[in-house]
Amino acid sequence: MNEPEWTDFRFFLEVARTGKVSSAGERPGVEHSTVSRRINRLEQSLGSVLFDRRRNGFYLTDAGKALVPHAERMENALLGALEEHMSQSTVVYGTVRVGTPEAFGIHVLAPSIVELNAQQPDLHVELMAQPQFPSLVTREVQNATYPSGLGFHPRRCHKVSPITARIGPTTTVYGTNSTKQHAKR
Template identity: 40%
Template sequence: MQWDNLRIFLAVARSESLSGAGKVLRVDPATVGRRIARLEERLGAALFGKSPQGYAMTDAGQRLLIHAERAEQAMTAALEELQGQPGTLSGQIRIGAPDGCANYLLPQVCTQIMDANPELEVQIVALPRVVNLSRREADMAIGVSPPATGRLLVQKITDYRLHLAASRAYLKNHPPIQRLEDLQRHRVIGYIPDMIFDKELDYLTEIGVQRVAMASNSVSVQFNWLRKAGGIGVVHDFAIPSGHGIQKVLPQLISLTRSFYLIRHADDRRLDRLNRFAAALCDGLRAEVARLEAQS
């Protein structure tokens, strides 16, 4: 079986549509459909069930998926060995991360890695949800809790801290905050409650805040509300240095600790390029969190 056929099969399996596969492959969706039909005819089995919701793999498709992913890993490893330059990283690597990490840590960390590896291309997918590695939305992901299922490599990167914070302008023009109960007289900024995708992000419930007056599923939106004197909220310590005039509130009473985890496909442990990038990424994140928290 030709690798090109498996490559098209994998694209349809991961995107669950001909149009999605066509975008990934840069091929017309009709061509993708014809290639899948010929592959099914050659194998004598239907690989996908077609419905208004898209293309779902059949049992035969699920069985082929295992072998197709192994072939993909072998092809990737071969290309790395043939094209790579000793001691340097090249090619494209995509990282998925929650937007707090993606906005306030990854740009500077990845820039340092790319400065040392000029042929490297890095894509950062900032999503306020868990990145789906099984669909190859990214080569690796950063999460705030270790996944409980799946064939994955999970490595703890570092702990990080969060505190209540507000702008000096907001605090100057609103009642003083000396106790936790005083928050009831203030606008609280936080996540939209029904869009919290990980229990580790439910900071306000943990500290006993019931009402969120200004809510967003984006950490960046929340942080910009703080910068514009919109209210008070829980902030990553590593973000505080980037917000002029942001200061901690009740740090002696409220201090939260969370962790970042690097999550990868289990089969990728054999890919030297990804292993070296992952090591550099983890080292860089640890150093950057420590540097920024010391300034907060």
């Protein structure tokens, strides 16, 4: 068995996230044929079929699904090392998309983003209100906020802010049988 290369795992994750070899090559800037060769090489070196190749895309096999968390840990270790190395530099730039429930984005994240923008003017944060929870796997967003206790297992988890909300009836009555409910902080 040949030892797999990190770049093969990188392409594996891109195909797992996008479901298409052509899309997986766009971000790293390579042709779909290169991605396909890397996937074939990884499967050969592991002795396992990772994708079910269909006309409408690539679908993870059980072996591929089992490999995803390991490959993501490798990716996180590499990104963590790069982040640690780059933390010596104080300039941050680029664009980051953050998907979040609307109220949390407005009341918790937006004020922090204003402060962050004052410190890092070359960093552009796109705050995206999401009616549903955005997918990190398909890269709809690079960062997402979720209420705790929903069973999500994000790559990295940080408590941002405690939020409590209560819903209960008020004394305001509309018609004969209905009560108005509102959230209290």
